[in-house]
Amino acid sequence: MRTEKPVRVQKVIADRGLASRRQAEEWIEEGRVTVNDQIITLGDKCLPSQDQVAVDGNPIPRREPQKLVLAMNKPKGVTCTNSDPHAKRTVFDLLPKELQTERLFCVGRLDLESEGLLLLTNDGQLKQELTHPSFNVVKLYSVEIDKPLQPSDVPKLIRGIKWEGEPLAIDKVFPSGLGGKENWKKLEVTLHHGKKREIRRLFYAFGYDVKKLRRFQIGQYAVKGIPRGGFRILGKRDIKLLFASPGGAKPT
Structure with a gap:
């Protein structure tokens, strides 16, 4: 019979689908996580099928759900x-x-x-x-703006800005199709991160209004x-x- 090995509590929480491991670590640091009714600290381990882990007093399932x-x-x-x-x-x-x-x-x-x-x-x-x-997962977006993008703004969008203390930038931007300057209203944008409304905020900072935004590929x-x-x-x-x-x- 196989002996169950102790597992870090943040991994157990993530495996149950309640949060990412990073979010679970924050919950532990905030004192919101208990094992067998005892508040734990970051790095503590448990036996998932035997110990009762709870977040804010709410028990989490002992059995790991099927990944979906x-x-x-x-x-x-x-x-x-x-x-x-x-x-x-x-x-x-x-x-x-x-x-x-x-x-x-x-x-x-x-x-x-x-x-x-x-x-x-x-x-x-x-x-x-x-x-x-850090995992460098690339997301591709189709973006339509209210006026043609000026070529001089391309390196600025890639270099990025700070907006309310938060860095915003994209990886690549180019027109979706061939043709004249008017096609620079319909763009393909690539980035490997994604802060809240990042593309809209970044284009707005350079004087463009995003009329349509669609993520078509990851x-x-x-x-x-x-x-x-x-x-x-x-x-x-x-x-x-x-x-x-x-x-x-x-x-x-």
């Missing part, structure tokens, strides 16, 4: 949130009832007016790897084939594509 990753084609007007009393409709409302009971959370949110590829999962560690800049996985408001359950091969270099991708 969904790719959704988010429409405009739908909020990326698990709980917001002011949200008229959330991305979780688009899921069938049997999936609405799962502990899923968004991986890299899209704002209310943005659309396209959105990932939902109960795998906290996967969420961390997909969203933290790594080599594209939203093509998923109907608006629909979703697809991802397998291991799909998840590998999320971490692959996108190469010469084009909006779909």
Whole structure:
């Protein structure tokens, strides 16, 4: 009979789909996590199937849930949130009832007016790897602005700025198609991170208003084939594509 090995508590919380490992570490440092009714410190371990871990007094399941990753084609007007009393409709409302009971959370949110590829999962560690800049996961966006982008602003957008103390920048930007200057209103933007409304805020800082924003690809996985408001359950091969270099991708 195999002996269960102790596991760091932050990993247990992430494995149960409650948060990323980093978020779990913050909860531990804030004194919100207990094991067998005792407040723990960062680095403490537990036996997942025997010890009772709780966050804010709420016990978490002893058994690790089956990992689930969904790719959704988010429409405009739908909020990326698990709980917001002011949200008229959330991305979780688009899921069938049997999936609405799962502990899923968004991986890299899209704002209310943005659309396209959105990932939902109960795998906290996967969420961390997909969203933290150190993993260099590339996201591709189709962006339409109110007037043609001036070539002199391209290096400025890549170099970036500080907005309210937060650095904002993109990796690449170029027109979506061939043609004249007018095509510089429809752009493809690439970045490997994603702060709140980063693309909209950055373009606004240089005098442009983003009229349309759509994330069409993460790594080599594209939203093509998923109907608006629909979703697809991802397998291991799909998840590998999320971490692959996108190469010469084009909006779909």
